[in-house]
Amino acid sequence: MSDDVIESKAFLQLAESELKVDQIEKDVEEYRLSKMKPLYVERDLIIEKIPDFWKIVLSQHSDFANYLRASDFTYVDCIEDVKVNWETVDKFSITIKFSGIEGDFEAQTVTKHFSRQRVIDDGNTGRKGNEEEEEEEEGELLSSEVVDIKWPNKYDKINPDKIEDKKSNEGKKNYRTGMKSLFAWFRWTGLKPGKEFPHGDSFVTLFVEDLYPYCVKYYTEAQRDLEDENDDTGSEGHSSEGELELENDDEPPAKKTKI
Template sequence: MVEDRLTRSLDALGGVEDDIEKVEKEVELIRLSKLSPIYERRSRAISGVDGFWKVVLSQHSDFANYVRAADLKYVDCIKSIDIKWLCLENKNKDYRDVAISFEFEGIDGDFEAQVVTKYFTIEHDTSMFKYRGKRTEEDDLRDQELGFLTSKPCAIKWPKSYDGINPSLVSDKTSAKGKKDYRTGMKSFFSWFMWTGLKIGKEFSNGDGFANLLTDDIFPNSTKYYTEAQVDLEDENIDDEDISDGPIEMDSEESGSNGSSDETGTSSKKRKL
């Protein structure tokens, strides 16, 4: 009798959880359907703002965690970023399925202007993994229930200056130099466009985290980051105007034995625009 009641209670709880999940998806679909036309309006508004995305990406401290310093020259070529939620066109799609598009301006003799779109989908079948890395049984159970992000490689034309590290052009992967060039290329921002999520440890690191950063933060909050950058720039200009031509005096609390900006002597400022 007690076991029967417990079984019925657990079944009821399972039904409640299913209903909650259903409502959450419906709410997310409504939210996205209302935001999508606003994002389109915003895209039209910022199309006339030179360097908008350069400023946004320079302002965002987490973005720098996914790109090498050498890639910033090409990141600055990003003219526009657009994200489409696929569930708005097909309600059978997961609300986390997206298409992320980049429009790049070119650099004469090095980098070709182009528009690249990469599609991301949520999967639940963990047998899809071609390389498992350090995945555990718990990882499989979690991803089977919640889903995990995957993508198909998409074509992008790399800078000519990267021919030596472009993974698709590195034919020698056995020598020390060949291995180093290949690994360097796989760390490049451009290798993210080849990311599938199914080859753990064998492709661009944390490609799903980068996709989520763009989808959940950088794209929806881009206007905020652009505005913050303008405020920071105005503050710097005001500080510059306050500096006189005379010698700079520092009191004992401001000065240190080595004159560094903090205890480690490093600066936490964002990349200069």
């Protein structure tokens, strides 16, 4: 065989090997889930006994606040419980339990369902493939069903269901503001990009891959931060042992986080 033929064959084999890698990743995720699910059930029951657990976790997480409007935090403080339930790796639901606020917001427990599907991107992303090699890319689409939630009365002005006039500038503005609130995320489907709660899919991922699995870590961090505030008598101890000290004044390379 010529070098060119050997190389083309190698690329083909490499593509096949990558498909096998994807399959193994899925398989590993299923394995992890089968091990974790009973433990999560156990953990949820323990967490219920700890007052303000979720309130503390949600206020500790540095990213969570970026997804919401400032006024949403009145209602984030009403979140008493968060649960994720996986049917399979790609089919799961998030259940959020809210306490109520007299005269403004009704106590309620809402479950939102999600599913992840492999899709083939047909190139509708601004990039144009030429005839010979069609730039079809495989990806995953996260989608969800609309679920009813009772909005706070204080949000009447921006509640999309209560805005009658969506044509005027004022009406449009209120609609858009409402669609950025936490409550609009419950009607997020993932199928109308640009027209729904912004970054709805990353918000789901935040719950499912970070907040829920690592909630105890965030809770513990929050407690430690509190202790540190009360105790700032730290002293730095250095050891020196004969060898030349190196000047590590370079910018440390970006840390990889392993999830």
